[in-house]
Amino acid sequence: MPLPVPTVLLHDIYELTPDGLRGMGVRFLMMDLDNTLAPYHVHEAGGELRRWVDGMRRGGIELFILSNNHGGRPEEFARQLGLDYVNRAKKPRPDTALKVMRSRGYSPSETAIIGDQIYTDVLCAVRCGVRSICVRPICISRNPLLAVRYFFELPFRGGKKNGKRQDR
Numbered sequence: 025m026p027l028p029v030p031t032v033l034l035h036d037i038y039e040l041t042p043d044g045l046r047g048m049g050v051r052f053l054m055m056d057l058d059n060t061l062a063p064y065h066v067h068e069a070g071g072e073l074r075r076w077v078d079g080m081r082r083g084g085i086e087l088f089i090l091s092n093n094h095g096g097r098p099e100e101f102a103r104q105l106g107l108d109y110v111n112r113a114k115k116p117r118p119d120t121a122l123k124v125m126r127s128r129g130y131s132p133s134e135t136a137i138i139g140d141q142i143y144t145d146v147l148c149a150v151r152c153g154v155r156s157i158c159v160r161p162i163c164i165s166r167n168p169l170l171a172v173r174y175f176f177e178l179p180f181r182g183g184k185k186n187g188k189r190q191d192r
C-alpha cells in the first residue's frame with residue numbers, strides 16, 4: 025500500500041496561492057470541508073474564506089468541495105461560496121474523486137486534493153495519483169477523538185506536536 029505522505033504541508037489553506045498551485049502545474053483543487061475550510065461547528069463561510077476562494081478563482085484555479093460529510097454542510101458551503109460539491113465522497117477510496125476529476129476534464133498531474141486528515145484526504149490523493157496538500161485541522165480541541173487521531177498522524181505530518189512546523 026502506498027504511504028500517505030503529503031506532497032505539501034501547510035499550516036492552513038491561506039498559505040496556498042494560485043501562483044503556488046500553478047507552479048506545481050495544478051489547475052483543479054478538490055477541497056475537504058470539515059476542519060479544512062471551516063471547523064465543524066461553523067455554518068457560515070466567513071469573509072477570509074470567501075476572499076480566498078475568489079482569489080483562487082481569479083487566479084484560474086477551479087475549486088471543488090469533496091467531503092465525506094453525510095449532512096447538509098457541504099451543500100451549504102458550496103452554495104455560499106458558489107462552488108460545486110459532493111458529499112459522502114468516501115475518501116480515502118479514490119472512486120468519487122477520480123470520477124469528479126475526469127468529469128471536469130483534468131488529468132492527475134493538473135489536480136490536487138487538500139485536506140486535514142492523513143488517512144482520509146492524503147491517502148485518497150495518493151491513491152488517485154494526484155498531489156496532496158495537508159493542512160493542520162482548524163479545530164481539534166472540541167473532539168478528543170480527533171486529537172488522538174492527529175497525534176497518530178504526526179509521523180506523516182513531519183512536524184511536532186506543538187510549536188512551529190519544521191517546514192515553515
Ligand SMILES: [Mg+2]
Nearest residue numbers: 056058059140
Ligand atoms: Mg476534514
